[in-house]
Amino acid sequence: MSVESIVARCEALYDDIELGAVREWKHATGCKAIGYMPVYVPREIIHAAGMLPVGVMGGGDSIEIIRGDAYYQSYICHIPRSTIELGLTGRLDALDGMLFPAICDVIRNLSGMWQLMFADKFVRYIDFPQNFSAGVGGEFYRQELRRLADDLGALAGHAVTDDALNESIALYNENARAVRDLYSLRARHPHWVPSVELYLLLRASNVMEVSEHTALVRGYLTAAEQLDRRPMDNIRVVVSGVFCEQPSLGLIRALEQSGCYIVDDDWVLVTRYVTEDVESGTDPIGAIADGYVKHGVATSSRYIADEVKGQYLVERVRALDADGVIFASPSFCDPALLERPMLQAALKRAGIPHSSFKYAENSGQFHAIKEQTGTFSDSIKLWGTV
């Protein structure tokens, strides 16, 4: 497969907000599909129940919000509005259930609204432990996962077995390794892997069976290394804050066009939330819980008790030899925007340049952002700082 054909396929999936691929998968397999919102859910358990995990990451810039706005005050972010719009217009009808992970108060409350609006669907709010010791938060989370597995098994009509869980864990480990390789290639040769292509590949995982997605990423890696793409005179940046409401393709393109190679980011974080392989074995549910508490990625939705706040970002910048950080945060996003001053302070202490802007998933004008990030890039190129 060529890079062009892979990217074209991913873009078609991205554009299909009617979830046509999910409908086709259900028709072909006779199985159910379960939606989930950012930033993380244990997809292995859905998969082990014989269901398709489907990432629901808002409506982007593709739909007009009419009904969604009626449910929210003006000072609430955009992703719950577009998610409601998608639901009420029937675009999510292919889903037999929805999982709402604990990311913020808005998404938590959306889970309650979903139960009222779609009373015939399976709806679950997943609260994550903020205590990361195995015997406390890990044990709580293990019980939650067991309950989730039992309920998904009841919905599927068969129990979720340890064998099925181990198989699913192995497939998702393979997928995570492929995604990590994709990120590694982009960090080493950002001109080989334009970020909009990487992003589309990640978004494809939302609606695709995991092993098929792994093959797609591996195919892209092989094809991308064979292209003779020329490097640009861009700086290297880490983008932070885009873990829930997603940026549009236009925004990602604008960042790179303005002179910034993105060498790390936190979008579609579910694909690499657990940073090491989950161990399969005699206690697969426990292994998934362990993976979460021991190897979860540092992000705003995880409480940091003793570590220095923002140190993970400083270390990431240094490990990737990045020139600076761009904070891109959705408007009204408490998790991203309350985190930001702490991260900025850590960067300041470390002497790392940064710049910040806000966006909404349906932002359509990028001129001001390009000017800002372009100036950021030029300043670093000229003076090594801002």
Place this chain on the structure above:
Amino acid sequence: MSAESSASVKPVQKETSMKLQKQMIGAHFERLGRAREEGKKVVYTFVPGNLNELVWAFDMLPVHPEINALQSGMRKKSGDYVMEAEKHGHSEDVCTYVKCDIGMLKRGNIGPTGEKLPKPDLLLLSYTGCFTFMKWFELLRQEYDCPVAMLQCPTRAKGKKHRRW
């Protein structure tokens, strides 16, 4: 306003409980103002989670950041505090409870009734579901050299064990 219309304004009728509440809150801020000279330890915590009895049982005094914000708002002090927090990098579109409290802290931590609030000896984060609380205490932790303890109350839909679908 004319004398006639001024005369027609009825005096505010306050219930006994409202007056009592005001006295209690005022007395609490006065106790906080004397905490250091009286050798009392101070614990910052949130109202939800209701850990007051625990704090009182150890003969310590609680400070509730969201009460600070509310009381500052009632006294029309919160606008300046919010702007102060925004000067320190906080976004204009996030929780103003947090920004009011952070702004008050940056302006010298003078409480809403005029007493300087003591620094915490412990940050006791009762994380009862409001995600912002977690960020709030991460922010406070940047400002104070004291231990932090978190009590997480997991959220259960409808307040009970999940229904089997």
